[in-house]
Amino acid sequence: MGGTLWVESVKAVPNLIVALITLILGWLVGNQLTARLDERKKRRELDLLALGVFYEIYGEFFAVWKMWSNAPKSLHEDDDFRRTLLDRSAETEGKLESMLVRLASERKLSDRDCTLLGCFRQAVQSLRESMREKTGLRSRVTWQGQQLVAISWYGSDAPPYLAFKALAAFAADLLSRSSDLDTKAETAYSSLRKITSSRLERTWLEEASKLLALEV
Template sequence: MSTFATVGVPLLTVAATLAGGWFVTTRITDHWDQIKKHREMDLAAAEHFQRLYGEFIVVWKTWNALEGKHTAACPAPEEARWDCLQRMIEVEGEVEALVAKLATERVLTETEIDMLGSVRQAFKFVRRTIRKGRPLNWTSDEVEPYAAFKALVAALSHMVMNSPGPQHRPSSAVAARNFLQITDNRHEITWVATGLRLADTPIPEQPARRRRLLLSPRR
C-alpha cells in the first residue's frame, strides 16, 4: 500500500470534513446574523412608530387645549396653532415613510393593505382637522373614529413587531402594486370601518350626513 493511501487519504478525508463543517457553520451563522439584524431593524421601526404615536398624543392634547371652550375668551396665539399643524404634518410624513417601507419589504394580504391604507388616512384625518381649526373631540371609545384610530395604531405596531423574515420579500412589481393600493383614495371614506373591524367592534348603520360629518372630508 502506498504512502498516499495510508496517510494522504485520511488527511484528505479530515480536511474535507473540516471544510464542510466550516461551510455549514458559516452558513448557519450568517443566516442567524441576518435574522438578528432584521429583528433589530424591526424593533427600531416599532420604537420609532411608538414615539410618533407619543408625538401625536402631545399634538392632539395641545390642540384641544388651544381650541377648547375654556380658551374661547382668550384665543391662543396663531403661532401655537401653526406649530401644532406643523408637528402633525411631520408625524404624518414619518408614518407615510413607514408605510412605504412596509409596502416594499412585506408580502401583504388584502387585509394588511387595507389596514396600512387606513392608517395613512387616520393620520391625515387628524392633520385636516387641525388645518380646519376644529377641536378633535375624541372623548371616549364611543367616538367611532377614535376607536378605529386606536385599533389601526395597534395593528400597525403589531405588524412591525412581527416580521416574517428577510427571505419573504415581494418583487419590485408587487411592491409597487401594494403601494398603489395602500395610497388609493378609497381608504379616505373606509378607514373608520376598517379600524372598527380590526377591533371587532360592530359598525352601526348611520345616515349619510352623519357619516360625512364624522369623517370630516377635505375642503
C-alpha cells in the same frame, strides 16, 4: 520496510482527503450559518427600532391632539400657534409614511393588512385636516349609509377614536413580527399602492370597523 511505509501512506491519502473536505465544508457551512444568524439578529434589531419609532409617532399624535383640544378657542384662530401644530402634525405623518414604505418593502402583506394600514394612515391625517379647518378633532367620512358626515373623536366610545385605537394595536402587532428577507420590489410597490389609496379617505372608519369586527 520503506515499501511498507509507502503503501500505508498511499492508503492514508483518501482518508486525509475526506477529512480535509469535511473540514472545508464544515467551515463553509459554519460561516454561512453565522452570517445568516448575524443578518437575522441585525434585522430583528432594526424591527425593534421601527417599533420604537411607531410608538413615538403614536405619542406625538396624542401630544399634538391634546395641545390643540386643550388650547383656548382663541388660539385656534392664532396663525402662529396653529402653524406650529400643523408643522408637528405634518412631521408625524412624514415619519408614518416612511414607516409604511418600510413595511411594504420588508413584509409580505395581505390585502387586509394593506387596507388596515391605509385606514390608520387616514385616521392620523384627520388631526391635520381638523386643525386646518380650525375645528376639534373629527373625521369627515361616510358612515352607516350616510353620504358624508363629520364625526367627533371626543368620548371613549366615539367610533373614530375606537377604530384608531384598534388600528394602532394592529399596526404595533404587525411591526413586532420579524420582517421577511425575500420581499420583491413589485410586491412592495403593489402593497404600498393599496396602503396609500385615496379610496380610503372617506371610507376608512367603515373599513376598519368591518375588518376588525368593532362594535361601534
